[in-house]
């Protein structure tokens with residue numbers, strides 16, 4: 225990659241203005257960067273603009289903004305996909321947040337192959353490897369994985385993961401950029417499906433599905449048990465810190481007793497599949513494990529975000 229990488233990054237293009245793109249754009253704008261938001265759908269761009277306004281209101285209420293809401297909002301411009309060449313003209317960094325469809329992502333990356341050598345392309349994929357997405361690219365060295373967590377404007381961590389041809393410069397620039405915009409980047413040191421956190425949540429979800437399917441706990445009690453014990457600790461004491469507190473000998477003995485008894489299912493559980501068949505998909509369909517009848521999707525998400533913002537304040541203060 226070229227020397228342009230050592231230049232400061234001022235302008236970021238975000239492709240895909242959905243759930244994740246809106247949060248990613250707000251994070252960059254809050255840190256003072258210009259953001260060009262690109263989407264194939266004009267409606268999606270309009271929803272994104274509205275969502276960002278709602279998120280800015282909440283940040284403001286929690287005193288998490290260093291400047292006026294309008295100053296942050298004005299840094300984001302909105303463009304439809306046919307304006308991609310204009311949107312990427314002179315940009316320093318691209319974040320892809322389109323649907324999790326391999327061919328769609330590859331098609332975009334092929335279009336971006338002609339960008340100047342210093343421009344890095346980061347994919348927010350949650351399940352694809354960079355090596356796989358970069359197949360067919362003329363400039364695979366610029367492609368990197370940058371995995372945000374939903375809601376991306378609030379959750380501090382991002383996972384940075386590379387493919388077998390990703391340039392070290394792309395890694396270094398991405399880590400530095402994430403630190404600069406106030407994120408807590410974690411480097412995934414070997415290419416594995418699911419990176420770090422989706423492997424951990426996958427392992428936990430498998431066991432949760434088992435406990436529910438076997439009638440060992442109700443969904444409501446499971447939420448209380450996790451939030452008030454393991455989860456309560458996790459935001460301030462990570463698993464390794466907690467294991468040091470427990471004692472590694474005690475932890476190893478408990479693992480030896482419990483691991484053989486854990487679920488080793490390789491398919492989603494019947495319980496969750498039945499819910500999906502009934503159209504009970506969660507907040508977006510009005511019912512999942514809980515019933516949201518009578519509440520709008522926006523109001524439920526906003527209430528969730530406000531709980532997370534209280535936690536963000538504590539997290540930021542305790543760092």
Ligand SMILES: NC(=O)c1ccc[n+]([C@@H]2O[C@H](COP(=O)([O-])OP(=O)(O)OC[C@H]3O[C@@H](n4cnc5c(N)ncnc54)[C@H](O)[C@@H]3O)[C@@H](O)[C@H]2O)c1
Pocket residue numbers: 239240241242243244245262263264265268305320321322323324325328348349350351371372373374
């Ligand atoms: N939703 C999550 O919780 C979450 C968390 C982490 C990572 N991710 C990953 O982030 C990516 C985006 O997920 P999302 O949940 O924001 O999806 P989404 O469906 O909410 O948004 C995707 C956006 O991309 C737009 N789009 C589709 N084709 C396009 C094209 N050719 N050019 C430009 N825009 C196009 C759509 O109009 C839509 O607005 C996926 O790779 C997903 O796996 C999602």
